[in-house]
Amino acid sequence: MSGHFAKPIVQLIRELSRFPGIGEKTATRLAFHILKSPREEALSLANSIIAVKEQIKLCSVCYHITDIDPCAICRDSHRERDIICVVEGPQDVASIEKTGEFKGRYHVLHGVLSPMDGVGPDDLRIDSLVKRVVDGDVKEVIVATNPKVEGETTALYIARLLKPFDVKVTRLAQGLPMGGELEYFDEATISKALEGRRVI
Ligand SMILES: [Zn+2]
Structure with missing residues (x-):
């Protein structure tokens, strides 16, 4: 036509x-x-x-998209330094920020582990997450990957990697609809999942 x-x-x-x-x-x-x-x-x-x-570039600390490096969240001295929320993509940062519940910082993986699609740990920002945990005084890492098979696999992989270090690794509460994506959940659902997070 x-x-x-x-x-x-x-x-x-x-x-x-x-x-x-x-x-x-x-x-x-x-x-x-x-x-x-x-x-x-x-x-x-x-x-x-x-x-x-x-x-637009990636923040050299958390890999969120930004026009100024480090990004506004990493530059904000009021945000807690000892808690990091790990997400799949920049849209997920926006979804969690909308709840107003999270006062820590983020780490954006830019994907999830997916052997079927040929995505391995080296394709994601996982090494830099471990480095942040080792170098910084991080007490808790919340893995907020999507409640899908790949998201769960990625969460367990990160938990295993961080096991040797003195850090609590938590996952958003069960009850998020399996197969869903963070960016489509409403704020109340994400807030509840954050609140009810559990150690993995
Ligand atoms: Zn940042």
Whole structure:
């Protein structure tokens, strides 16, 4: 269908169809929305995309995405240094921050162990987590990976790695719907799971 349109529109539709969950139909609708929108709005969208690619990097401490290194959470002196919450991705930091319950710091793995997909410990930020625990005065590591098989495997792997060190490793409470993802749980559910965390 997009073949009937002028080249720049076809190109935009093609780019937009690459987004997750966006088919050609939706991409076409979005492309025409951009075409009709005021010039400043469209340019602001384009500039935001460029800014994300050029300014966003990973925090050298916790690997959360940030434009200033270390990130705002790691720089915040009011946050507890002795408790680290381990999450799969940057969106999970946002989900836990929304609850307002957690006052420690984070460690973003950027994935989970998944032998089927060829993801091993070296592909994740696990070494740096161990280093943080060894170097710092960390009392507790909460593993808040998603309640899925890979998330559980990753949690147990981390617990085993940290066993020799004087640190409590905990997991979010059971009761989170198995197979779910943190970023889709509401704040109350995450708060309860944090509160009821257990040692693994
Ligand atoms: Zn950080």
